[in-house]
Amino acid sequence: MKALADTTPAQFVEDFFSSLTESTVRGDDPESVMELHYTADIVQVSDGIRLDHERILAHLRPVSRNVTGWRFDVQEAVADGCRIAARFTVHARTRKGGDTATEVHLFAEFTDDGRMRRSHQLTRILPTEAPAPA
Numbered sequence: 307m308k309a310l311a312d313t314t315p316a317q318f319v320e321d322f323f324s325s326l327t328e329s330t331v332r333g334d335d336p337e338s339v340m341e342l343h344y345t346a347d348i349v350q351v352s353d354g355i356r357l358d359h360e361r362i363l364a365h366l367r368p369v370s371r372n373v374t375g376w377r378f379d380v381q382e383a384v385a386d387g388c389r390i391a392a393r394f395t396v397h398a399r400t401r402k403g404g405d406t407a408t409e410v411h412l413f414a415e416f417t418d419d420g421r422m423r424r425s426h427q428l429t430r431i432l433p434t435e436a437p438a439p440a
Contacts, residue, residue, distance in 0.1 A: 309420050310390070315383035319392045319412070322420065323378045331373050336366045345423045352427045375399035388416050388423075395432065407432040 310318050322343070329339045340363055350357040357365070376398045383392035396408045409432055414425035 309418055310385060310388060310416055311418075315385040315390050315392065316380040318385075318416075318420070319380050319383050319390060319394060320378045322416075322422070323394075323396070324376075327369070327373065327376050330366050330370050331376075333370055336363055336370075339366060343421055345417060345421050348422060348424065350422070350425045350427070352425075353429055372400045372402065373398055374401055388418065390414050390416065405434045407434050 308318065308321055313321065326339065326343045329342065330336070340359065344359065344362065346359060348357075348359055348362060350362060376396065378394055378396055380392060380394040383390060383394070390412065392410075392412045392414075394410050394412070396406075396410060398406050398408075400406065409430050411428040412425060413427075415423045417423055
């Protein structure tokens with residue numbers, strides 16, 4: 307991972323989540339994906355649900371099977387040292403569910419080498435446009 311100090315906060319957020327998703331969907335070894343993107347003591351609270359290393363690892367498996375396309379649009383991001391606050395939208399295409407859009411408000415701490423140590427996220431599903439008739 308690229309260090310936060312080497313890029314803008316918005317680009318760091320986009321690169322982090324793009325790398326995480328790409329390596330997961332590609333089918334890389336889940337433990338290797340975790341080691342590259344998260345510290346061993348990661349704590350992520352998402353919509354009030356506490357996820358540790360094992361729970362995040364368990365989340366990666368369905369992502370690898372279901373996601374076929376993705377894009378991260380970072381609307382804003384600010385950094386203070388290794389901490390980031392960001393607001394972004396995750397656009398994803400899934401095998402069964404079609405297109406989704408999720409707004410994410412992220413407060414996170416990263417290591418000097420770009421791995422996530424802890425985060426708090428609030429998310430909400432956004433309406434997606436109906437596909438054009440064929």
